[in-house]
Amino acid sequence: xxxxxxxxxxxxxxxxxxxxxxxxxxxxxxxxxxxxxxxxxxxxxxxxxxxxxxxxxxxxxxxxxxxxxxxxxxxxxxxxxxxxxxxxxxxxxxxxxxxxxxxxxxxxxxxxxxxxxxxxxxxxxxxxxxxxxxxxxxxxxxxxxxxxxxxxxxxxxxxxxxxxxxxxxxxxxxxxxxxxxxxxxxxxxxxxxxxxxxxxxxxxxxxxxxxxxxxxx
Numbered sequence: 001x002x003x004x005x006x007x008x009x010x011x012x013x014x015x016x017x018x019x020x021x022x023x024x025x026x027x028x029x030x031x032x033x034x035x036x037x038x039x040x041x042x043x044x045x046x047x048x049x050x051x052x053x054x055x056x057x058x059x060x061x062x063x064x065x066x067x068x069x070x071x072x073x074x075x076x077x078x079x080x081x082x083x084x085x086x087x088x089x090x091x092x093x094x095x096x097x098x099x100x101x102x103x104x105x106x107x108x109x110x111x112x113x114x115x116x117x118x119x120x121x122x123x124x125x126x127x128x129x130x131x132x133x134x135x136x137x138x139x140x141x142x143x144x145x146x147x148x149x150x151x152x153x154x155x156x157x158x159x160x161x162x163x164x165x166x167x168x169x170x171x172x173x174x175x176x177x178x179x180x181x182x183x184x185x186x187x188x189x190x191x192x193x194x195x196x197x198x199x200x201x202x203x204x205x206x207x208x209x210x211x212x213x214x215x216x217x
Contacts, residue, residue, distance in 0.1 A: 062089030
């Protein structure tokens, strides 16, 4: 019994709504592998909780504001033995999800996801995987994969830069071409891959590389 207790992953919650955190606490109490550790009501309190209690995983509310959350994740990643981060929110756009993943978050899930989905996310992140609710990209990610051989060498270059978060003007500067030419290449890439939007391309790239797993809610 003691061995089971010690093997549990400790989860801290940093949320703008204490009642939501209480719901998570009750949910985690039903699991054999995850343990609720503490609730923090601010990003500053979350930092103190991490220093004092060393959780394995922290669930972070996007409601604190994207800029503040991104800055907090950046600062946390500079520390030794930082916990894995799952960000959740009532709403989550494709752009926000991608920026959070690129900043170092390991899990992305909506607060409206069902309980099984939330637990799957937390368990995946707690074991070192990256995980994201597929419905966040439901309008973009339509194919399991696509043959990059269909793309020209220039289109592959553009695609790789999109996956890294480059904007059109930055891609043009990097490749020495005009922004209008970048748009034409993107149009061809969308047509060939069947993926809608640059965020869809970026997340598909992360998925293909095994950086993140998508799971339906």
